[in-house]
Amino acid sequence: MVEELTQAEAAVAACVDAPAWALTEPDLVAALDTAHRLEQRLAAVQLALVRELDGRGTAQAQGASSTAVWLRERLRLTVSAARRLVDLASALDTGAPGVRAALAGGDITVEQARVIGDTVSTVHMAAGAEAADKAVGVLVGWAGQFEPTLLRKLGTRILDHVAPEVAEAAARAALEAEARRSDRDRHVTLSELSDGRLRLSGTLDAEAGGLLRAAIDPLTAPSGPDDARSPGQRRHDALADLCRLTLRTGELPEHGGEPAQIVVTTSFDTLARQLDAGTLDAGPRLTPETVRRLACDAAILPAVLGSAGQTLDVGRQRRLITGPLRRALVLRDRGCAFPGCDRPPRWCDAHHIHHWADGGNTSLPNAVLLCGHHHRHIHHSDWTVQLSGDGHPEFIPPAWLDPDQLPRRNHYHRRT
Template sequence: MVEELAQADAAIAACATAATWALPEHELVAALDAAHRLEQRLAAVKLALVRELDGRGTARAQGASSTAVWLRERLHLTVPAARRLVDLATALDNSNPEVRQALADARITLDQARVIADTVTTVHNAAGPEAADKAVTVLVGWAGQFDPTLLRKLGTRILDHVAPDIADAAARAALEAEAARATRDRHLTLSELTDGRLRLTGTLDTETAGLLRAAIDPLTAPTGPDDQRSPGQRRHDALADLCRLTLRTNELPHHGGDPAQIVVTTSYDNLAGQLSAGTAGTRVQLSAGTLDTSLQLRAGNPDTGLQLRAGLPDTSLQLGAGTLDTGLQLTPETVRRLACDATILPAVLGGTGQPLDIGRQRRLITGPLRRALVLRDRGCAFPGCDRPPRWCDAHHIHHWANGGTTSLANAVLLCGHHHRHIHHSDWTVHLASDGHPEFTPPAWLDPEQLPRRNHYHPRT
């Protein structure tokens, strides 16, 4: 076998370097079909080898805890992929010689073999070996017409063909088995990238998938004809909106004694945009002597679920960036945007950053003031947006860090998307003579820069 595989390896290596551009189209198609057949035949050989090695205990003899772990090191696979390989090799060897032969003959693909093996196991447990043998014949025949996804769907009703007298009861058993597999395989992985982003990967069970779709689908629609976001970007932003909405409910469990929140740390001078090169921290005279001080800001009002702290020594934030409690950094513009709906907590810090004197919290756009803002704007005030108030932040028209007041005359409701947009674009907002917000577009969008209003939300 080793010599024959070596010959096949040499032949395939020659094909890998062949000039495919020189082949006519019909030969390209024929070569693709041949390569696909070889792939399935090799998969059958690979499964036979894995099953024999697993049966002999080679992995444990060589010091591995299991065949799957040994395959991970030997073939550089992930453990889940290696485990699926071992499970399929075992299933085909024990009870599915017809499926194994169909794969060796390239009449089915490896993915179809997995589907058939799972389905036949369920049928065997529900109706016995005779029905399982009939199921193999039916499924292998269907595999010539249907892809693995549709084949799995058809397999849920296979007993209607091979054992109709127990089909309903077996269908329930198959559904329960599928649910058990989904529960077993459910997982969510959060992988932190070096630049502060997060990669989400995982598999949701059926119920959770339904919950996620029900919650996220209404938020993924384009905001208007000018929305240039891709579907993936809209899903990303919808997940962010969903998280903000959840944080505003104040119903999440406490974490370490505090409400669920994010924490951003920055210096007050950086936040206000007034830090100049070489400027030392503000100094105050205390009875014990002169100590470095700064200001700590906490944005943690119940509506946003955010916490913004400004108060580390100036030398720790030379770039003016904000730092999350996870150690990742945010741009100054993002920190300023998050600070729009902040709660302020002054704090005097020593030279090493320890708090020496904590002042009393002073709430910003919350409580009665936010309720008045909701009554006035009815939702996101940006022209054409239909986001309701519970998905909106309170934005300071004249930023509080630049001297803006916390009042109804200096506030406007904006959804997360338009809150970011107003901070990173040339749009401006002001209150008209009737007290309602108007937005002035940039000159490149409207040379006349005529003010625009949101006419979607009903007014009283």
């Protein structure tokens, strides 16, 4: 087998550098079909090897806690991908030889094989081996027409075709099996990138997915006709807003004996003079503008260090706009005060008009409510904010936007 696979690898390697542009269109399509079929056949071989390694206990013999963990290190897979590989290898070996044969013949894909294996396992439990064998034939035939998602949906009614007498009970069993698979496969992975950003990936079960959509969808709408953010960027910002709101509730469990919070470390000179970056407690560094913006947020605690590195302030209550002062601010502004924004108070930060780092005090005349988007905008643009003669905030646009720089107000939150 090793010799045959080595020869196959050499043949594939020779194709990598072959000029695809030289092929006629029929040959190009034929080559694609062949490459796809070869991929599935190789997957069948890989699954057989995984099953044999798992059965021999090779992973444990080499010091790994499980075959999935061993595959993660050996093949550089995620744990969830490695676990799915082990599970599919076991399923095809023990309960669905017809599926393994279809995959080895290149007639179905790995994902289709996983769907068929799951469905056949449910049929076997509900109606026995004979019905399971019939189900394999039906599902493999359907796999020639339908991609995995639709194939799984069709599979929920497979017993109507192979064992109608138990179809209703089996449909209930299939639903329960799907719930078990959903529970098994749920995961969220946070991977820190080299530049300090975080990669978020995972699979949510139906309930968690519904909760996330219900919470995040209202925040993903464009903030106005000039909102140039992509849908993905809006979802990113909505998730950040959701986290800010959750931190602000104070209902999260303690973490390491402290309330859940972000700590930004910087020197006082850095903060006051906008010199250097700050550092999150998790390690990533932030720009001076971001540090100054976070210093306004009552949900985020700045650790301000003096010239000798001693701690001068870690979230002084006299600086944070909380309690009665925040309630008074909410009564005055009613929501994000930036012109044209309709975000409610619960999504807003309390921003110091005269920055705390520049000597500004914590008082109602020196505060304004801003949503996360406009809080960032104020800190990173030429807009300015001031209180008018009647004590309400007004915003001065930059000269490039309005040469006359006429003050603007938010009219969404005005009392009727």
